[in-house]
Amino acid sequence: MKQSIKELKDLSKICRGDILKMTSVSKSGHPGGSMSSIDLYLSVFNRANIDPKQPFKKVRDKTVISHGHTSPGVYSALARFGFFNIEEVISGFRHPSSIFEGHVTRGIPGIEWTTGNLGQGLSVGVGFALAAKLKNEDSKVYVFSSDGESPKGQIAEARRTAKKENLNNLIVILDYNDIQISGRARDVLYVDLKAEYKSAGWNIIEVNGHDFEQINEALEIAENYKLGPTVIIAHTIIGKGVSFMENRHEYHGSPLSDEELEKALKELNIENDIQKFRTAREKLPLKKSEKNYPNEKLNVEYGTPITYENKKTDNRSAFGNALADIAKSNKEKFPVAAIDCDLLPSVKLGEFKKVNPEGYIQIGIQEHNAATISGSLSASGVLTFFADFGVFGLDEPFNQQRLNDINHSNLKTAITHSGTDVGEDGKTHQEVNYMGLIRSMYNTKLIVPSDPTQTDRVVRYAAQNEGNIVITMGRSKIDIIKTEEGKPFFDKNYKYEYGSIDEFRKGEKLTIITYGTFAHIAVDAADILKKEGIKINVIGIASPLHYNDEKLIPYLMNNKIITLEDHNVENGIANEISKTIVKNNININGMENFGFNEYAPSGSSELIRKIYGFDTEAFANKIKEFLG
Numbered sequence: 001m002k003q004s005i006k007e008l009k010d011l012s013k014i015c016r017g018d019i020l021k022m023t024s025v026s027k028s029g030h031p032g033g034s035m036s037s038i039d040l041y042l043s044v045f046n047r048a049n050i051d052p053k054q055p056f057k058k059v060r061d062k063t064v065i066s067h068g069h070t071s072p073g074v075y076s077a078l079a080r081f082g083f084f085n086i087e088e089v090i091s092g093f094r095h096p097s098s099i100f101e102g103h104v105t106r107g108i109p110g111i112e113w114t115t116g117n118l119g120q121g122l123s124v125g126v127g128f129a130l131a132a133k134l135k136n137e138d139s140k141v142y143v144f145s146s147d148g149e150s151p152k153g154q155i156a157e158a159r160r161t162a163k164k165e166n167l168n169n170l171i172v173i174l175d176y177n178d179i180q181i182s183g184r185a186r187d188v189l190y191v192d193l194k195a196e197y198k199s200a201g202w203n204i205i206e207v208n209g210h211d212f213e214q215i216n217e218a219l220e221i222a223e224n225y226k227l228g229p230t231v232i233i234a235h236t237i238i239g240k241g242v243s244f245m246e247n248r249h250e251y252h253g254s255p256l257s258d259e260e261l262e263k264a265l266k267e268l269n270i271e272n273d274i275q276k277f278r279t280a281r282e283k284l285p286l287k288k289s290e291k292n293y294p295n296e297k298l299n300v301e302y303g304t305p306i307t308y309e310n311k312k313t314d315n316r317s318a319f320g321n322a323l324a325d326i327a328k329s330n331k332e333k334f335p336v337a338a339i340d341c342d343l344l345p346s347v348k349l350g351e352f353k354k355v356n357p358e359g360y361i362q363i364g365i366q367e368h369n370a371a372t373i374s375g376s377l378s379a380s381g382v383l384t385f386f387a388d389f390g391v392f393g394l395d396e397p398f399n400q401q402r403l404n405d406i407n408h409s410n411l412k413t414a415i416t417h418s419g420t421d422v423g424e425d426g427k428t429h430q431e432v433n434y435m436g437l438i439r440s441m442y443n444t445k446l447i448v449p450s451d452p453t454q455t456d457r458v459v460r461y462a463a464q465n466e467g468n469i470v471i472t473m474g475r476s477k478i479d480i481i482k483t484e485e486g487k488p489f490f491d492k493n494y495k496y497e498y499g500s501i502d503e504f505r506k507g508e509k510l511t512i513i514t515y516g517t518f519a520h521i522a523v524d525a526a527d528i529l530k531k532e533g534i535k536i537n538v539i540g541i542a543s544p545l546h547y548n549d550e551k552l553i554p555y556l557m558n559n560k561i562i563t564l565e566d567h568n569v570e571n572g573i574a575n576e577i578s579k580t581i582v583k584n585n586i587n588i589n590g591m592e593n594f595g596f597n598e599y600a601p602s603g604s605s606e607l608i609r610k611i612y613g614f615d616t617e618a619f620a621n622k623i624k625e626f627l628g
Contacts, residue, residue: 003046005212011080012039012212016241017270018076018086022093022100023255025277029094029102032251034073036177036209036236037144041077043215044142044173045110052082055109056294058381061139062112062128066121067146067175068103069253075100078110091280099289106407107291113376114407117399119152121145122172123369126158127376129170129229130361134335134382140223143172148180150191154400157369159200162229165361170229171222172202175209179238179249197231209234242267293408296381300464303329307492308452308480315473315517316416318452320348322459323385323414327356330383330463335359339374339386341367347387347416371397371413375404378411383463389417390431390472398437404468405441412462413470418448419566421474421517426602432595434472436571439545444468445498446545450519451480453490454542461496474517474566476605481523481540484530499548503555507535509589510627511555513577514564515541521609522564525620536623544573549580556581560626561591564619569595592626594619 003011015038023029048061065074072093079086092098099108103116113124125143132139149155162170176193178185185191197204203225207214215234222230238252239245242264256264258274265272303325308318327336337359338352344362353360363370371386371393378384386393393415394401404411415434422429438446447462447469449455455473462469481489481504489504504519505526512522522538529536537555541547556577563574574593581588600608609615613622 005216008042008046008212012042013241013268013270015042015073015076015080017265017268018079018090019072020256020261020264021274021277022072022075022090024261024274025090025281026094027255029072029255030069030253031072031255032179032238032245032248033067033146033175033177034070035240035242035245036238037070037175038073038077039210039212040144040173040175040215040234041073043212043219045077045081047216047219048142049139050110052109055083058296059137059139062141063110064113064121064125064128064141064143065104065115066143067118067149068115071100071102071104074104074111083109087277087280091277092284095281095284097284097287097289099291105291107293114403117403118149119154120372120400120403122155122158122162123372124376125170125172126162126165126167127373128380129162129167130165130373131335131377131380131382132169133165133167134337134358139169141170143170145172145174147174147176147178147185147191147193150193150196151189154368154372156196157366159197159202161363161366161369161373163201167229168226171219172229172231174231174233175236176233177236177238179247179252181249181252183249193233201228203228203230204233205230206233206235209236210240295379295408295410295466298334298381298383300326300383301329302460302464305460305492306456307488309488310480312477312479313452314475314477315449315452315455316348316475318455319414319459319471319473320351322456324351324355326460326463327352327359331356331359335382337361337377337382337384339363339370339384341365341370341388341392343388346389347414349387367392368397368400371400372403375400375407375409375411379407379409384410385412385414387414387416389422389429390415390434391429394434394437394470395431402441405443408443409468410466411468413468415470415472417475418472419474419516420596420600420608421476421566421605423475424602424604427599430600431472432566432568433571434470435544435567435573438470439571444470445543446470446472447498447542448472448516448544449542450502450516450540451478451490453480453488453494454496457490457494457496458542461498465498472516474605476517478517478520481519496542498543499546500542501547501551502540502542503537504540505536505538507537509536510560510562510623511537511539512562512564513539513541513573515544515573516566518564518566518614521614521616521619524616525623528616528620529623534624534627541573544576549584552580553584553586556586556588558587558589560589562623562626563593563595565595567595569593569597590626594622
């Protein structure tokens with residue numbers, strides 16, 4: 001049952017009391033901004049198509065809280081609409097055992113995305129709105145934003161994308177209280193919010209953000225506007241409802257003292273029962289909270305694998321071909337999307353666009369926005385691949401990819417131009433730190449295929465398996481890896497398994513551990529040495545951060561070890577192998593790590609390998625030197 005305007009007005013006082021109580025009980029939090037946004041939250045949650053009994057039902061409106069620190073207001077509003085128990089919120093807010101964290105967190109009923117790093121919420125909303133369009137769902141996306149975060153460039157990126165895609169199902173509710181941590185927002189860094197949205201082509205409505213009649217009239221207009229996205233600029237007062245808090249930036253992130261709380265609750269005509277919640281908090285167990293991350297499940301068809309038996313090609317082309325085949329096999333069941341940042345020919349999305357034009361989404365040169373859109377899109381029942389160069393898809397938007405990791409999204413990031421294999425573009429384009437970046441995430445897999453056939457199978461594995469997966473590839477055309485008998489190592493019967501290892505060559509005394517396109521160097525060097533009577537092991541590990549220790553150990557035990565990688569040698573696979581050796585107390589006869597210890601100059605991958613001694617003959621000589 002929807003609340004009347006009068007009931008919302010009464011509820012707003014109760015919620016302000018909730019906000020003050022929970023921040024006082026936890027002795028931390030952001031009461032001021034929560035009190036300026038609470039009337040906006042109540043208005044939207046009251047009318048949006050979201051059901052407290054089925055908060056994650058398949059077709060629903062979605063809300064995104066970009067200024068996630070106003071969680072006290074969000075939690076209070078949702079609790080008062082029946083999504084969860086308000087007493088559990090007040091006593092548990094910011095406690096490790098409670099789901100009600102300091103910033104809004106995905107998995108809490110009614111919360112669609114974990115936010116806190118300001119400036120990303122609008123991109124998240126664009127992803128949700130795009131997903132609804134692709135699935136032909138009649139649903140709205142409401143993004144709550146703030147004036148303090150408005151100078152961030154990613155918001156401008158998202159505004160442009162929303163207009164380009166004509167997202168008339170997207171509504172931004174902007175809390176304009178003109179206050180942030182350091183004082184007046186206009187003094188910290190002035191932004192003409194109305195002009196910014198006008199220049200991007202949005203529909204603009206201005207309201208008093210504490211007038212429920214105005215807010216709801218504006219929402220009615222926005223929900224029925226067909227020509228694009230709408231922003232409602234809501235003029236509010238920080239600390240609204242408590243006279244001594246109003247327009248005071250000191251209350252942005254500071255709870256009240258007990259004396260101030262008593263005074264504030266009396267002004268709101270709310271009972272001061274704070275001790276009850278403090279007592280309940282003291283009884284909470286010391287354990288971490290558990291949350292649900294409800295991505296829509298996709299039953300992905302594997303498609304028709306492509307085996308590159310004797311054809312020299314690049315892994316990125318194998319990626320593009322596999323993705324196009326996956327789109328053809330699945331697009332009638334659910335949307336398949338590829339996000340591109342103006343690199344269609346380089347990341348090989350041409351065939352995908354041809355077979356699935358409605359799923360090809362061109363974001364332009366806006367990598368931060370693209371990474372976030374891709375994440376929220378992937379969590380909404382759309383099989384999503386974000387294709388980009390390594391430095392643009394990982395290094396540049398690392399914070400955005402980290403938020404995707406935190407949110408347990410279902411994104412597949414396909415990175416071309418990884419390592420030093422970027423053509424003649426030089427050091428600015430060389431992605432030699434991808435393993436170090438992915439190592440610092442907890443919920444993301446890394447796969448680095450060694451040839452086009454393995455790439456084909458890896459892409460299909462990524463499509464079929466839940467979770468964030470990064471696939472890295474070089475630029476150059478390469479041969480397939482062959483067995484010692486000259487047959488394809490990855491043949492038509494090959495199917496990739498995460499964590500598996502590949503025995504490219506079998507020998508003794510020395511084991512080379514490698515991955516990606518540098519596996520060819522190791523295999524060719526082993527073949528040269530074999531002609532000289534020297535047989536060595538060459539082991540490929542396509543999942544260098546999560547491999548099967550038990551299967552690798554026999555190749556390490558009492559052997560000399562070499563790691564070889566087109567990567568920064570300080571944070572690549574050498575670290576992982578060292579951990580395996582120490583963890584399993586393995587006796588080895590020495591270890592040498594080959595990779596890059598500086599930025600490489602411009603040049604083809606072939607010339608760069610020669611400069612650093614990674615051409616086949618030079619590397620074979622390094623092996624002989626190490627063997628003594």
